[in-house]
Amino acid sequence: xxxxxxxxxxxxxxAGAALVGAMAIACFSAPAVVASxxxxxxxxxxxPASEATRIITLGTVAGPIAQAKRSGSANxxxxxxxxxxxxxxxxxxxxxxxxxxxxxxxxxxFITHLHFDHVAGLAPLLGYSWIARAGKPIDIYGxxxxxxxxxxxxxxxxxxxxxxxxxxPPSPTISELVRPHxxxxxxxxxxxxxxxxxxxxxxxxxxxxxxxxxxxxxxxRSYSYRFDTPDRSVVFxxxxxxxxxxxxxxxxxxxxxxxxxxxxxxxxxxxKTAFAGATDAExxxxxxxxxxxHLTPNEVGRLAARAGVKMVVLTHVGPGVDSEYDMxxxxxxxRDVFGGVVVIARDGSEF
Numbered sequence: 001x002x003x004x005x006x007x008x009x010x011x012x013x014x015a016g017a018a019l020v021g022a023m024a025i026a027c028f029s030a031p032a033v034v035a036s037x038x039x040x041x042x043x044x045x046x047x048p049a050s051e052a053t054r055i056i057t058l059g060t061v062a063g064p065i066a067q068a069k070r071s072g073s074a075n076x077x078x079x080x081x082x083x084x085x086x087x088x089x090x091x092x093x094x095x096x097x098x099x100x101x102x103x104x105x106x107x108x109x110f111i112t113h114l115h116f117d118h119v120a121g122l123a124p125l126l127g128y129s130w131i132a133r134a135g136k137p138i139d140i141y142g143x144x145x146x147x148x149x150x151x152x153x154x155x156x157x158x159x160x161x162x163x164x165x166x167x168x169p170p171s172p173t174i175s176e177l178v179r180p181h182x183x184x185x186x187x188x189x190x191x192x193x194x195x196x197x198x199x200x201x202x203x204x205x206x207x208x209x210x211x212x213x214x215x216x217x218x219x220x221r222s223y224s225y226r227f228d229t230p231d232r233s234v235v236f237x238x239x240x241x242x243x244x245x246x247x248x249x250x251x252x253x254x255x256x257x258x259x260x261x262x263x264x265x266x267x268x269x270x271x272k273t274a275f276a277g278a279t280d281a282e283x284x285x286x287x288x289x290x291x292x293x294h295l296t297p298n299e300v301g302r303l304a305a306r307a308g309v310k311m312v313v314l315t316h317v318g319p320g321v322d323s324e325y326d327m328x329x330x331x332x333x334x335r336d337v338f339g340g341v342v343v344i345a346r347d348g349s350e351f
Contacts, residue, residue, distance in 0.1 A: 046231075051080040053232040055255060055313065057345035058095035059087075062239075062259060062316035064116045069322050071095045071347050073118045075236060075257060075315070079196040079229045085109045086225065086236050092121035093128050099348055104132035108192070110199065111142030112238025113206060113222035114149055123153035130157075130174045131164060141181045141191055141199075143221035150180040184221065188249060200226040202249045204240035209288040224249055235309070239316065241293040242303065250307035255351065258303070259316035260330055260344075261294040266318050294318065297333020304338045311341040313351055 056078070059071035072089020076096070085092070085106050093103045103125045112118060122140075129138060140150055154175045161174055183191050185201055192199040206222035207215070224246045226235045235250040237258045250256050267287055275283055295303065297314075304312045314330055327344050334342045343351065 051230065053229040053234070054078050055234060055257065055351045056099055057257070057313065057315050057349045057351075058092060058099070058347065059089045060315045060317060060320070060345050060347055060349075061089070062117065062261070062318045062320065064120075066090070067322050069347075070320070072121055073316055074121065076101070077197075077227055077229075077234060082194075082196050083108070084197065084199075084227065087112055087118040087238070088120075088122040088125055089117050090120040093125045095347060096125075099350075102132065103128035104134040104136075107136055107138055109138065109140045110192075110225055111140065111146055112225065112236065113143055114145060114218040115239065118238070119149065122150070123156050126153060126174055126178060127157050127160070130161065130171075130177060133171055135172060135177070137177055137179050139179045139181060141183055143218070143223060144182050144184050145218040145220070147180040147182050149218065150178055151175075154178065183223070185223075186221075187245070196229060198228045200228070200249065202243075202245040204238060204246050205243045206239045206241065206293045208241060209285070209292045226250070226253065235307075237295070237303075239294065241295060242299050247303055247306045250303070250309055253307065253309045255311045255313060256304050256307065256309040257313045257315060257345075258300045259295055259318075260297055260300050260314045260334075261290065261318040262330070263290055263294070263296055266290055269319055269321075297330050298337055301334040301337035304334065304340065309340065311351075312338065312343065313349075314342070314344040317344065 056076040058074040058076055061067055061070035061072055071091035071094070073087045074089045074092040074095060075086040076099070077084040077086065083101065083106055085108065088109060088111070096103055096106070106125065106129065109122070126138065140146060157174055183201060185191065186203045188200050188202050190198055191201045201223045203221050204224045207219050210219060222238060222240065224235065224237045224240060226233065226249050232255065233253040234255045234257065235253045237246055237256070239259055240246055267290060270286065271283070275286065300312060300314065312334055314334065317327070317330060320327070331342045331344055
């Protein structure tokens with residue numbers, strides 16, 4: 001298989017008109033690909049099985065594009081019976097149902113950043129939760145402007161909410177159930193803690209190439225999160241480029257759930273589809289974003305090796321189109337510089 005020059009060996013991609021707007025998409029329908037120099041089972045502490053930590057990759061698509069087999073970015077962390085949702089991309093409610101979880105069971109949501117592919121499923125999830133009449137508050141943690149985004153989601157739902165309200169027993173409104181929390185931190189900070197987890201956030205480099213003078217509302221921060229539970233430590237990179245802060249956040253973690261991009265393939269697809277005809281000058285900000293604010297397989301491997309993590313789970317795979325069945329190149333690109341367990345996820349994979 002040819003080497004793209006960014007640490008990835010892969011078969012050629014088949015890109016068609018359906019790829020318009022693709023920045024990165026993810027996953028595959030075959031079983032997860034695992035590579036390791038040792039035991040492929042993540043180490044767990046001595047806790048009862050009923051209280052163990054598990055990770056489910058609900059949606060492994062990267063980028064604002066609809067795919068037949070892949071859903072928008074979302075991950076679920078379960079500690080015992082308690083659920084923590086990390087990002088809420090398009091289709092997250094359906095993906096939860098596919099793994100036996102109803103939206104009304106979600107009471108804690110952590111948003112890494114406010115790109116469409118990480119938040120577009122939030123409003124439907126809130127609507128489903130409200131109509132189920134669970135009556136429990138939903139706490140949503142995210143970067144500055146999360147509160148504004150949630151308020152706009154409530155407005156988006158207000159007309160159907162009013163129609164339902166006319167013919168159902170009284171209940172709290174959606175806005176009365178939802179509690180957004182804007183987080184504004186740069187260095188490592190504990191942003192949430194309960195008896196099951198401690199959540200630490202750091203600002204990553206996903207917006208590092210964006211000029212300060214051109215930053216719109218919602219682009220002030222992009223976060224990576226670390227969840228420390230009784231038996232495991234799990235880091236979700238969200239979207240990021242190389243970052244010393246994320247290396248330190250992931251130091252000694254059991255599992256690093258990381259984005260990954262085939263840079264050459266993504267740029268090639270963009271030039272042939274959504275941005276065909278754009279000049280080099282017009283494309284430069286977009287290409288800089290892909291090159292500096294995402295992670296190639298080698299960059300994921302270097303991050304994991306520097307942090308000393310035990311296992312890498314690759315998600316948010318770009319381009320990862322539906323026709324891209326052979327995903328081994330992504331794994332090998334990480335393994336070239338990292339000696340631990342490497343897994344590439346699909347929607348519904350559990351670790």
